[in-house]
Amino acid sequence: MMGVSGVRILAVMAKEFKQLTRDRLTFAIMLLIPIMQLTLFGYAINFQPKRLPTAVLVQEDSRFARSIVSALRNSSYFAFTRQARTPAELDKLVRRGEAQFAVTIPGDFTRRVARGDHAQVLVEADASDPSANSAAMAALAALPQQALAHDLTGGLAARGQAQPPFEVVIHNRFNPEAVTAFNIVPGLLGVILSITMVMMTALSVTREIERGTMESLLATPVQPIEVMAGKLAPYVLVGVIQTAVILVTARLLFQVPMQGGWTGLTLGTALFIVGSLALGFLISTVATSQLQAMQLSFFYMLPSILLSGFAFPFRGMPGWAQAIGEVIPVTHFLRLVRGSLLKGQTLGDQWPELAALTAFVLVVTALAMLRYRRTLD
């Protein structure tokens, strides 16, 4: 029986350390991932998003209406980006996700305040991402007490003494009970597809390189696009099955609403699956081992989860993080899935996301074909 030898431990340790430092990509990723995580978690994530895009429909041009708008703006939670002219236009802005809030000040507002006759301001909130709204909602609660404080003078001073001069009616659209699962489960479709699709193909090509079978494959007349198409096809099927399983589970276990938008959803899912697989293929042309392929896939997954609006409200992120988020395919896919299932968006609402996903497929496929080596050079 031999004892434990420090020298032998040291020998193994020194060998491991040398091997570790020699794989430069692994080394770089090990250093980059903590930096990336710290930056993302530290700067990009904000649970109290401010200056959320808000559309307003003012049906009477009055002092009171202006005061309410400016009170909302002063709360710093609302940024008035759109002025709607009709209720239909307002509705479209919310459904397309261009506005997080829609504020309606009705035509008889001033008259009702003056009469003390249940004056109301309607605030519709896009609750498809409930966590984005909570801080802004809290700010709304104080609005009736303060908004008109300077305007209620003279004969109207009595209004707002016993009870607030008006009431804010909040209408949570798309997810009225603010069920978190309604937001998370459709989002998971994007995240799960990303993880499996990207990693599957990334591994499938590097595996051939590692095992040496690539050399034989390259010596045959098979063309790069043929290799790529042949390698991706089985995983497209895997992706379709995964999508079906997730959607059925979402419905049966979580009662996630399915409002429609099936054409856009089908198209978008197909594009997203193919794009993610092509991205995996692209990764495999860069990575020289399966380990590296895994690491690069992980490197892609991190911002896809954190900056896409999956885990944290997209609008809560600072501008630079939103800009990065906009180039991440998952971001667009998530909007599309949530838009379809929760909001019942039509193709007319979804075309920007579908265009983004098409660009994703084209750019990644082109890059993969450029990078794929037909020789061993």
Add this chain to the structure above:
Amino acid sequence: MSLAIDVADLNKSFGDKHVVQDLTIQVAGGRICGFLGPNGSGKTTTLRMLCGLLTPDSGRGACLGFDILSQAEEIKRRTGYMTQRFSLYEDLSISENLEFVARVYGLDRRGERVDEALDHLGLAGRRDQLAGALSGGWKQRLALAAATLHEPQLLLLDEPTAGVDPKARRTFWDEIHALAGRGLTVLVSTHYMDEAERCHEIAYISYGRLIARGTAAEVVAGSHLVTFHGEGPDIDRIGEEIARKPGVESVAPFGAALHVSGTDRKALEAAIAPYRREPYRWDEVPPTLEDVFIHLMGQAQDNYP
């Protein structure tokens, strides 16, 4: 007979390593050409350039009449290439591997061809076994069957029998000769001298340069090497002493005998003169191919600083 391989001035560098330098080689159709040279001498790189897996930095030429630079696809279609490392799919069965190859080359009568190949290999009964489960010798025979399934005109084999037992090697070479008999041209790299002698002709490269070419006998004769064969009790113990003497290029023990070689006959005779006494016995013998190769290796300039 037309030339199956006819390339000139091939060059290839990886980084600052000039792996193949101004290589010119011609192989006539239907011949088996042994491709020899020490490790790292550029054999694999040359084979890869011939079948379009690597692009030469410079040079010109043709394989099977197709330009190696512009018609790599045509060459690939008509060439079988067997890699040094087993490169079939270990997680596919024997017949699945062959079927895959048949499909990739777009062959007709796929099933028939695969069955024929399996019968020929004697693997018909084990067709559903995973290729990874085969022994080294069987793997190489399967790889050869896969590389020749599309009936290529040129076969490039990269150390096909490394680590294979002598009986399996013999079977393998019988097959290569059978293929050559049908008109196939074979360029095969190897480190085994007995295999070199089985080739119609040999090409020896060292440090990326072709330094000897011809039949085995021609290469031996062309070396102008003189070899003395010494025998006697414990003769291997005096080997080191002899090796230090001027004019001695190599000393190789063969069991209880010693081969002392050099190109300068006088110096060589002087070197062994002190030992030309009882109990030792010396005879001049024709140098073996191995003696010649070790001599050639010693002559070549190392291009790695």
